[in-house]
Amino acid sequence: MSTSFQPNGIITLLTDFGTQDAYVGAMKGVILSHHDQLRIHDLSHEIPAQNIRHGAFVLKDLLPWFPAGTVHCCVIDPGVGSSRSALILQIRDQLVVAPDNGLISWTGYQPTDPIYEIPMPQGEKATKLSSTFHGRDLFAPMAAALASGAQKLNQLSLLPELPVHISWPDPQKQSETVFKGEVVCIDSFGNCITNITEEDFQNAKRVEVKSNVSVSIRCVQTYSDADDGDFIALIGSSGLMEISSVNSNAAKKLNLGCTSEIKLLC
Template sequence: MNRLKKKHRLPNTPILTLLTDFGMNDEYVGVVKGVILTYAPDARIVDITHLVPPQNVRAASHLLARTYPYFPRGTVHLVVVDPGVGTSRAILAVAADGQYFVGPDNGIFTPVFLRATSLTVHQVTASHFFLTKVGTTFHGRDIMAPVAARLAAGLDLNRVGPGMPVHDCIHAHYDVAIREGNILQGEILHVDRFGNLCTNISRQEVECFAAGREVVVKVGEKIVIPLLHSYAEQAIGKLLALYDSHDHLEIAVNRGNAALELNMVVGATVAVTAEK
């Protein structure tokens, strides 16, 4: 056991995060936490969010990518957005750069696969680590939670099931910003609770495109939005663009709601241009 803990470098009190689409109106989150505490009673459970839009794997993947780098080595991330629950889709347990991830094989871990410098993937098949009764509608409770909890408590990853080549895992295809002439085009990936519109356009992409020129953000044919450094640089109630805390372009309204102001949703197109 001492050798196992040294290998995994788990903290004295294991950290286990939850990211789901369960919402907060039902018992689902509480039940999953109960299972976790049954097998890892010392775990510190951190709720990333339970408000991922239902079955929206892409949104969950985006939020995971923005979250996990800020957690210490040894953290176990349980991610349950699983529209394929009850089917033959695989369940994965992943070790990546000292952190661990448990969830369905549906593309949700694509950012982890692309970023990791050290990566091991196992398919979760060791049924003696599952709950005694496994249904077809709640694998987050019956399979993923007990396995994630056991990993947090020190279970060797090799024991959850056979290794799996990462190229055999499902990789989601995410659109990237595209340069077309004098326009850098991207899309809205996420709308946060403030109504800020988070895009897939990075600061690096904008700066490379701008090449020292002043640029603006355009929505539709007529709406031109200035690129500023902070919300307060713009008048209250006015639109602005800026780089968010993850260095990606965001459209906002100072003390307002850009999503409502522009009537924009996830998937909507935005453009960066030097032409005003």
């Protein structure tokens, strides 16, 4: 069971809004209007539009690096304005404020970690709730109230049903020497992050991908083990195998995307 939450005044923002429009700025304005001493940190606003799976992966990667008491306000919300719920996950002495659409799936939360329901505004407040921008009108105000201590978790109700969950695609061991996996995320460098773990990678000899390009992908320890343009596989900072092209974009060159099949040969 999670311990009692003590806010530290830090709010992070994770969205697919980009930075050229007013959306992120509006959320920050709402937060600071609630309490101007709160500290706002941008995780990313470049999640591909409506890509919940990508957002879930980034959130998974970032949670362990933040201190206890942090509130993460995460808005990748293609279902905005629908009947989808809004939630607060309490995990490892941190809070995640998000739509109930699978975004929290890969955080590693346990059945004993409480998940609270964010109540929808009622009465006059409901008329001010935009049907297209809950980031500003629902999630940012709740994140600010939690981070400032104005909103206590024990004043909220638990989510009445299990949250939407996106299953992690576990690699399949096809034989003693072959693992079948897939690309789970592509970063801004074009590195294809897979679901192959460091343990599975230990005895790897090479990697095969389904591509219209005939390539040899060898397994290395660092980028410096290969020449510019070479295709390589290595364990990245997420602790998962990545397929990369040295100083180039592997995803574009190999025409790979999320869920593309890969094989690890040991």
